[in-house]
Structure formats: structure tokens, C-alpha cells
Amino acid sequence: MRIIIGLCVVAFLCFESPSMASDKVMVSTLLDEMISFEKATEFPEPYYTCKMVSSYDRRTVSPDKDWWYANDDGFGCMRVDTVQGRVEKVMFDYDGPGAVTRIWMSAHAKNGILRFYFDNEENPRIVIPAYDMPRIPFKVGDALSLIHTNYTPEGLGGNTFMFPFPYQKNCRITFEELDKNRNTWGPRYYEIEYRTYVSGTEVETFDVGQVNTHTMQEKIQDVNKTLWNPSTFKGGKRCEFAMDIAPNHTSAIDLPLGNHAIRSLLIDVNCRKGDYAKMMRQLILKITFDGKETVWVPLGDFSGAGLGAPEVNSWYMDTDGRGHIVSRWVMPYKKNAKIEIENLFEFPVWMNVRAHVSEWEWSKNTLYFHTTWKQERGIEITNRYDDHKGNHMWNYITIDGRGVFRGDLLSLFNYAPDWYGEGDEVIWVDNDIFPSHHGTGTEDHYNCSWAPVVPFHTPFGGAPRADNPSSHGFNAFVRTRNLDGIPFQKSYKFDIEMLSWNPGKVDYAVTNYWYGDLNSKVKQSSGKEEILSQLPYLM
Template sequence: MIRQAHQATTKLRCTRQKLGALGLKASALESAAFVPAGRQCAGLEPGFGLLASGMKHAASIAFGCLVVLGTSYMVCSAPVITTGRLLEEMTDLAGLARWPEPAYRTMQFSSYDRRSTTAEAPGWFSNADGFGREPIPGFLKVLREPRDGQPGLYLVAEVNGPGAIVRGWSAGMGGTLRVWLDPAAAPEAAEAPPPIWEGPAYEFLARRTQHFLKAAGLSVDAGDAFVQQDADYLPIPFARGLRVTWEGRLNELHFYHLQVRLYPPGTAVRTFDPRKDLKEFEPQLRAAIAGLTKPVAGPAGEPIQLEAEIAPGRSWSWSPQAKGPGAVRELKLRLRADSLDTALRGCLLQIAFDGSQRPQVEAPVGDFFGSGPGVNPFSSLPFTVEPDGTMSCRFVMPYEKSLRIELVNYTAAPVRLEGSVRLGEWTWDERSLYFRAKWRADHDLLAGAGVLDLPYLVAIGKGVFAGCAAMVMNPSGVPTAGGNWWGEGDEKILVDGELTPSTFGTGSEDYFNYSWSRPDLFDHPYCGQPLDSGPDTAGYVSNHRFQVIDAIPFEQSLAVLFELWPHNRTPGLSYARIVYHYARPGTVDDHRGLMPSDLKVPLLPAREPVATGGAAGAKFHFFEDLQPQATAGKVQTAPMPLASRLRLTLWQAEKGAQLKCTLPVEQDGRFGLHLVALHRPEGGIVRVRLDGQTLVRTDGTEEIQLRSAHAPRLLNVHFRPVQLTAGSHELVLECLQPGPVGLDYVWIRKP
């Protein structure tokens, strides 16, 4: 027995050496599970060695025949966390439906205002979070004060133990970022190993994928799989720790997020190698790109067709004939109604698992899919909305015994439902989680009278936060984002009773992966802005972000808050939102069951343009007041619910025709001219002349395509400044391609 124990000790020493060769912590072995010999762990054979476990490059360590008190044992450790495994997790929606193994925590290092500490302490709503000249630098520590004109050195992130970078974001951070994985005691010392990154901060936070693909010698078109707006999701694991510093000037922009997974001590992690990993894990890399950019549902049976005519005030429901366990792998719905926007908001989707009297899913149909209000096409990993109104959900929804899908028609008109559901197998166990998605709306808010924390979700229980969507009706009269922006407030995510959020953001658009309150429409695998009716960020807006590789597990509680903080006082604002998450049975939350009064699309009120923000000092002239005359094509005042006065001047423009009006100017000077015009799929193409001179847009073009990809939008068209004298000036729109031309107003201001 002594001899056998000595052999086992020798094998343990060898195993530690192999772990070291992999860049793993030897303590991973001590935390491994011991299984009696004769039994096998999944993917392992008895004996000593490095063996594949389940996936091609996920390794497990085992050594055999360790004799303790006369009993023979072997060691079975969890699969090693590698870059390849993390790439696989990027598309693993089924993985969200089980408590993660190994369990991890997610936290975010960011440039949030350090005066914000806890909810009832002074400074909770402070907002100096990366603009420059903050009272307290937005970093963990000042490592070197700036002096003699030289930039300072600041600690961005520091982790002791295993983990992984899973997301970076920046709005344009300058300076130099240095990133060390498994850093030495003094990583900045000359003899210490070099950082894996030393270069422009923004390039690492928001554009690192292409750099590391090049370093690995790969020529791969990743599309938008990793780089999504101003964020980059390329995962970077580390075995023993992380250290990130920034060298830069505090008086310059330095907005940043760096989201990190923290694994339990002893978790076996193989540290990212910039020269080797992406080449070694190229199959997983390419699979992730394909899965993210061309998403499909997981393994499931044939589609089960769903059809119904639902009368006003009536409901429809469906349950599978076979009892569980099982899982919804794909749900497709399409509504048909005389007023589709009304139906998508007024038909309530409820999904209940295992007989729950509180449905785990409760949301208007359109808003559940992140499209509301109306049909706003986009493609993402968990959701797709097609232009014809077909909406698909690929979030996996497991149940142990039963499933019930119900639609309630709270509108005043009949609605036709068409769709399908695909079910798959599921092994229900103690790690299984229910899918939950509960929508809420606050209509008629007085926004901007003070900052508010709007609750997205407060839950007590165990689960995983997987993202959210916001649907805003913003009735601001300011025509520019500088002035009509609704989302200056930060996200605050508090996990397991913490008082200071472990995720503290720097602005609502930053959470949704874009910057500077841009009105652009975009969609990516994890985020999107499919709706922004304008002008700029006024009107109807919808944003979403899905957290998969950057999901946030919670063991006891979760609170997700977003500050409501518009640039200006805005009465009548509506703010709806939905949180996608998973939770163990018995989890409770703060959701109030929805009422018919919640299920409405709030109408934009009539509002006069306001000269503030980016439009400070502007003079506004409505086209209907300028009495335009057309050389051809009908001109009329037509109702338009997006327009400032709920009506606009509509010209059925013919090619070569002109629309003429007189523009008054009160004083001499150099002015920027801006046109607020309707854009829609069938819109015309025009150019604008002022006193016979063609106006050039700020992007250098002359043609104005008054067209949108799908829904109508009311957008600014900005022209380069021109010199004008006081008096009347002839403003002419010339039609280059026929189509309707909708004109709200023109505004001029000195730049």
C-alpha cells in the first residue's frame, strides 16, 4: 500500500507539471472530484493522461488508482476553460438555461463616476464618467500622477485568480492601454513578461478582434460576430489574474467598460495566447462566426403549427399533448390585423411552465420579440423579426412537466395568429432554470424634473440575467440629440445583496453598445436599435442587448435599474422595458401583472420645435407656413403622427419637378440650414437649392434620398453653412427620382 501511495504521489506531481505546461493552476487538481475506480467520468478513461472531454479542445486531467484507506480512486476534473470553449459558449443559448458550471461571477470595470457609491449616499446620480476632468478619476487607482506635461498612469482593472474578459466597450478612449494576463508581481518592471496588448485603448476595448486574428496569422471575415457597434466580444481567458492600466490625460475623453468573468479559485483555465489560440481553435472560431451571424434554432422536432382567430376580449392557448420534460427551442409568431401596431402591443403573450399561476413570460407580442412598437426588422442571436411581421425566438425554454402558451386579445378588433413552435428534449435537473421575460411600462412620465432609478427587474432567487430591451416614446420638441436625448442615465446591476453595483454603467446607449446618443438603426448578434423614428432621438425608440457570453449569474438576488435622465424636461415620456433572464423554480420578482391600460402605443403629442441643445438659437419655419408651390405633382397638408404638428406638407413629386417657397432670414450672417423631412421606403430623391445655389450636405453629397429601409422616420438633413443676408431667399427642392416628399420644417442657426 505504501508503494501504491508513493506511485500515486509521483503521478500527482507529474499531473501538476502537466497543468503548469498548460498554464493552469495546480490547485485545480485539489478541487477536482474524486470518483471510485471502476466508474468513469464523461469523456475519461481510467488511467493517467490528458484526454478530450466532450469537445475537441476541452481537456480534462485524470490520474488513476490513488489508494486512500484501502479504497481505489481516480480524479475527474471539470473541462478546462479555454478560448475554444468560450467561443462555443458565445452561441450556446441552451447553456443559459442551466446554472453555469463552473459557477462564475460577472463584473464590469468602467469609468463610472466614483462619487456614486450607494443608493442613499450623496452622489448616487453623479455623472462625470469619462468626459474628462472628473473630480475623482474613474479608475481603481492612480498609479502615477501626471506631471511636467506628461500623462498620468491609472489602474483600470485588477483580478487575482482565474477569469476571462468577455466584453469591452468605449466611446473613443484615447491614450495607451496595457493588458497583462497572469501578471508578475511587478508587471511594469523591465524584466517582467510583456503585456498581450500595449497600444490604443479604443482599439483593444472595441476593435481587438482584427488585431488578434492578424497576430494568429488568420485571414477570417468575422463580420459583426465580435465587433458590434462600439463593443468587442472576443473572449480572453486567464488562469491566474488580470491587470489593465491606462496611460493618458484626464482632461480628454476616456469612457470605457471592461466586462470580466470571475471563476472560483482552482478553476482550470488556459491563458489566452495571442499567437496561437485563435489558430488552434479556428474551428470553434468559424463556428462562432457562423452561429452568430446566421443564427438557427438548436436541435428540435418538426414545427408544430399554431393558428387561431382571436376575437376582441378573448384568448387562445396551446399545450403539447405529451408531458415533459422538454424545452421550447423555437417560437415563431405572426399577427394579422387591420391595425398591426395596435395588435402587437394589445395582444398579451403569456407562457407558463409546470402549471405556474404566475406566467414566467408576460409581454405584448411585439415587445416580447424586442420589436415594439410595430414591426421593426432585425436579426440577432436569440430573436429575428422579418419585414413581413414574422417574429422568431430562439431562447431555450425548458420545463419539467408542462407548458402552456396563451395569447389574450385586449384590442377592439379581431386578430389572426399564425406561427409554429418547435420542441426539443431536455433533462430536468437541479441546474435547470425557467426562462422568464416580463414587460412593464410607465406611461406619461415627467422626465427630466429629476433623475429617477427605473426598475427593470428586482428578483429574489437564483438565476442568470441574459439581457433586456427598452421601448421609449420621447415627445421632445428639440430636433437634435443634443437636447432631445432620453438616455443619459446609467445602468446599475446589483447582485446578491450588494449595495454598490458590480455593473455600473456610463449611459444608456453605452449599455446597448453604441455611443453619443446616435439615431442610427443597427442590428448585431447581441444588440440593436431597430427603431428610432426621429428627429434624432425623439419619437419612438427601441434598443436591446442580449447577454450570453457576458451573462450575469446571481445566487440570491438581482436588481436591474436604469436611470431615467433626459437632457431636458420632457413631460409625457413613455418608458417600457423587458428583462430576459433564467431562474430556478420559486424565484419571486417585482412584476405586477399587466392591465389593458398598459397595453397601448402612446401617441406622440403635437409639439413645437424647441431651440436648445444642438438647436440653440435656431429659427424654425414650417413648410405649411411657407406656402410652397410645385411645378408638377400634388401638394397638400397631410396627417402624420410623427410630425411636430401631427401633420406635414406632402408633395407627390415627379421627376424634374420643383417645389418652391420663400425662406425669411432676419439678419446677415453665416448659417447652417437643416431640413426635417419624412423618410420612408417609397420616398423620392431630391436636391435643394438656395437662391439658385445647390446646397451641399455635411457629408459632401448633394442628393437627398428620402428613403428608409422599413418604417417611416422623420430625420434631419444637415447642410454645410452658407452666407446669407437679411431678407427673403428662394428655397427650391428639385425632384431627381419620383416619390412622395414629406416636409415638416426647416431650421437655421449660426454655427
């Protein structure tokens, strides 16, 4: 049964999508893109690929060969060079036009020297006297240089560096070990994500002097403030309902016709009876654009929180852990759109759902917003890192079609006694022969290090839930992508190795956030049968 109650109030003038002009790529334009909700809706022009190089175990060469699950992930590099008498491990060396968009690093010790070379120059433009990005010789602010929760200046822990490094011809990043004894310094973990633009794209190569100017430092400060305090659009046409939704009933809002976009979505839930965690899993958000449902997800998972719907503070999503949710994902459509909430919970739920909608100028690169959800219970995890036949991958999502991947939430229950996330993520894009993203561990993908983890929040996601120091029980990780969004023209596939410290089982529920054409398809997702499954911890 469906009840449709909708109210739209005109509160502001229309908004047009950003220009598609192919301007020069510079630090300043990349920072502007990073804090543009609107830009995230576009398939990139000029086109670029997003790939990642990491310190993954180099015995890993193919899924059908031994050592695919090899886990000595702290010693891999591209090669070793001798430069002016120095021995330098080459961590990154790619030709442009391009831009480094994310550098994740962690280690047992930070002694050594990092060097950044640009455009095939003999001398580095950046020298850092440690395996430690926070010591870079200019200020970027704490939103662009994320210190991990277990970081110490001299020893354990790491950092995720989100400040971009554009380059026209080439960028090379190396590390010199001052102590040659591997047993002294131990593993050096890293992940470096980068864009490669189509040939002919004009890029202004990174320059320390330009970044240190007063004008640029002011801009960097403003970007930091904006990332920590994102503005929620409250103008446009306000469309909402406020009512009790009975069990097994649906309430909906039909949005204004024609070229428009949902600019923000605010939802308040009041649980008068029953268990809050179970309710937030059994309220289903559905959004249909131009006749096709592209969003189907439990409300607590849509918020980036997962089971229990705890607090989240991030760029795209906020929730206070008590039923107030704010979404800043921009969702364009051409003809019509509808927002629905279906109540699969056993009691009536009072809800207020409010969308702020503005007019939108559609272009050939405008994409639809998609959110898909998948759950599997009783997945085996193992610690047989070198046993090819004894391990397996688990698929987050497989997409056929064109789009840009923008983030994921992993919400889980861990039956094993301790850390479940030793496995690496691997992402296959379009015609990849080897995955264009091969990570170094689950927590590394989610911008932290050294499991188990504790709850934390950043503009780019975090760990909303970690109930036990051992990681047994409930856990949740969320990551959203700004400059590190991954475009795909034909297909996108995200798998993760199911490796752990000790054998056991996990229940995984994954929410994926992405933009794509209306006909882009997900191969496998979950529905009501998983929502209503008898999870022992929600009974």
C-alpha cells in the same frame, strides 16, 4: 373565453441537455458557450459571478449621499500606476480564476497605448497603439468586435469587443496617455464585464500565439458566421395552431407531457384590419410551465422590437417588421407546458403559432425561461446631474430567487426635445453593498455610443427604432447576453438613472428576458391595464 386547438407532429429524435462536467475554461470553451442556446438554460457550474468595472464618475459612492447622479463618466479609473517609468491608468485589475467577457470603449480621440497584463507578469501580452480595441494584434471578426455606427478610426466613436480573455491568476488592463493635456484628448469612456469563477476552477490563461494558430482562427471564423446566421431548430415535435382569434379570445397549444423543451417558437400574424403597431402591442403571449405562468408579454415586445414591432436581427430573436417572429430561446419544463395568445385588439387576427419541442434531460442546474413586461407613463427626466434630491432612479426589474439574467428591451416614447438616455444603469446582485454593475449611459449599456443613435442590428441586440435624429418620439434598444449573462443566487435588481439633456417626460416599456427557478419572483410587472391604456400615439 378560450379556444384550445393544438397539433403536434413528431419530426425528429429527442435532444438532451449539455453535460454539466466542470471542464477547463479556455478561449475555445468560452466561444462554444457563446453560441450554445442550450447552455443559456443552465445555472453555471462551476459557479461564477459577473461584474462590471467602468469609467463612471467616482464621486458616486452611495444612493443616500450627494453626487450619486454625478455625470462626469469619462474620467474614472481604478488607480494610476507607474510601470517601468510609464504612467498607466489602471482600468481593470482583478484576480482569477476569471474571464473578461465584454469590453465597451468610446472616446473623442484614440491616441495612446492600451496594455493587457496576465497572471501578474511584468510585461503585457497585448499592446494596442490606441484607445481602440479594433487594432488588437489578431483577428476576431466583426461579430466579436462590433464597430459603433458613428465610429471613425482616429476620432469620435467606439467599439464593443465580445472576444473573451480568460485568466488563471490575474488580469490587468491599463491605458497610457501620450498627450498629458486632458483638454486635448477629453473623456475616455469604458465598461469591462468579467467573470470570477469559484476558487479551484482551472482556467487556461489567454495567449496571443495560441489564438493566432490556424486551428483557432478557423474556429473564430466559424463562431462569427454562426453569430450572424443563427440556426433555428426545426426538428422535434411540431406543435401548432393556425386560425383567426376573435377580440377578447384566447387560443392555446398544450405541449407534450414530461421532460421536454421548446427549442424554437415561430409566429406569423396577419393584420387584416386596424393599426399594425397597436395590434402587436395588444396581442399577448403567455407561456405556462409546470403549472406556473412565467411568460406574459406583448408580442411585439417579446420579439425584441417594441412599439411598432419593426425589424430585429439578433442571436435569440428575429422579426421582419411585418408579423413574422422567430424565437430561439430554449425553454425546458419537467411535466407540462402551454402556449397561449390572447387577443386584446379590437379586430380578429389570423395567427399561425408553431413550437418545435424536443425531449430534455433535466438537471439540478436547469432553469425555466421567464419574460416579464413593465410599463410606466409620464416618467420625469431631468438634466440636474449634480442635484441629488432632484433626480430619481427607475426600476427595470427586481427578482427574488435564483437565476441568470439574459437581456432586456427598452421601448419608449420620448416627449423631451432631445436625448433622454444620459442616465447610467446600476445592477445589484445578491449581497452587493455597491452595485456590481455601474454603467456610463443608456446607449453604452446597449452596445453603441454618442447619442442620439440610428437603428442598427448585431447578434447581441441593437436599436430597432429611432424615428427622429433628435431622439424625440419613438425609440427602442434591445440587448441580449451570451457570455455576459448575470447569475444571481438570491436577488437581482436593475435600476436606471432618469437623466437627459433637457427636462421632459418619457413613457418606458421594458421587457426582461431571464432564466430562473420556478419559484423565483418578480416584484413588479404590468398587465392588461397598461396594455389597454390610452397611449396618445396608439389611438
